[in-house]
Amino acid sequence: MRLNGVHIEDTFAEAFPMLGTRLVVTADTPAWVQAAVVSMTGFATSVIACGCEAAMERALPPGETPDARPGAAVLLFAMSKAELAKQVARRVGQCVMTCPGTACYAGLRDGPSIPLGNALRYFGDGWQIAKRIGGRRYWRIPVMDGEFLCEAATAAVEGVGGGNFIILAADRRAGLAAAQAAVLAIRAVPGAILPFPGGVVRSGSKIGGKYKGMIASTNTAFCPTLRTAVPASLVPEGVESILELVIDGVSEAAVAAAMRAGIAAVADLGAAGGVVSVTAGNYGGKLGRHQFRLHEVMA
């Protein structure tokens, strides 16, 4: 398949099930929302070493938040309910509760319950107050600037982690421009996030490695500098830079929509923009049960 001169490889992105949740963080100003969210989603790029993958889904205007203040929706994904609960409690406790003026609400209603305020209430040292409003329970935890309002629990949803596509570009500048265009497009898709820095991964990985104990190591097949040294190299001649976009979503449909939006944005730049081809990371079916075939996604 060719889109605007860009070759779309006939392959699939291999993804795996993850448990995810959505949180809504609000504060007095968008800047304080951003401060809380950046902190909460920091070091949450890959479950390989971070415990969870998280990013802001979208900013929320005051009209869309429970307390009519500026806010943001954040998605967090982990490999199990227990790990998700641990990460939610730690990150909300250390990064949202600590941030001036914030409040935190559940962004999902249906699904297994994950403690939110229920995990943090004891910080109130006995002065915390539960309040049921509109059938939902909140904890009011006294803090130094007043009160931290936090919904008691959120819900988990079985989502998809590791949706991806890979941009092969003539040079680093072209690759970065294409990746940034894709990031902008994907951030407009509801239910999906890009957990890596700026939404882009430059150190894509393969499963295992030469050294004992390595869960993952550099994806040698896509390292341009190893093109002539690695027999299984997948780097065509004329490609100097390769970037990957990794997508987590609350559903298969959300990931597919995000991939479609991202690849379309890359293809819009076209061969004239230095994009040679788009492919995807698959691991021969060893990684997960979800497969997103690029040609089907773009059909």
Place this chain on the structure above:
Amino acid sequence: MSGAVLTTRDSSGPPIDMTGVLPERLAEGGREALAGLMLLRGRERHRLDTLFTLEDGGPTGALVLRPGGAVLDGVGTGMTAGDIRVEGDCGACAGSGMRGGALTVEGNCGAFAAAEMAGGSLRVAGDAGNFLGAPLAGGTRGMSGGSVVVAGDAGDRVGERMRRGLIAVHGRVGSLCGARMIAGTIVVGAGCGPDAGQAMRRGSILLSRAPEAIPSGFSDGGMNDWLFLELMRKELIDGGAWPSGFPTAGTRARRLIGDRSAGGIGEMLILSEA
């Protein structure tokens, strides 16, 4: 299936105990099941259809009660589902022990309305008597769920020993509002009598103005922003339970914490001082 309209045949005489006259019974057995119910009037037991005329009418599956001048006690007692509308006044214990459904009183209701209520909603267009949402005589726990909205005034001991749920009184309440309250929320639109919150352990009493004297077991927590008020206001405005005298914007209020003499950390929030 249409609803049923019950009109009192004889408005003189002692109160009629309406225990068991519920929409559930209409749904299960139809009008016949209702007609055959035995009700106490004073010391005597009567078939329901000797005390009331029964007609089709009202919303599907709902009961409409027209008491005339008769006193109907225990309307909606133990109700779990459906609707009851009382076109007039209720006697004592309206909605007591209610677990679900909706009870609407277009007039006033007597003492012990919503006593030991666990769910559902009670709306009173007029005034309510003493012990609104409190324990029944001999009981140890008051209201444990559901919502009560009184458009007029209410008597003494509103929400006594209340554990969960919401009581909103648009008018004034008497003494000992929220006394020995365990949790839950009481909203009072037009001031309360003495000793509000006495021995309360937890819970919130939202007031339009400060009590005439701050109860001795309460300490003044000063002014602050209480974000949950924004959520509560949205919810209560939708349910018609946000008194007209309360501010419609902002989250600032003065907070009194107590009753410390009982080890309590409940609160009285004075909204008008924002």
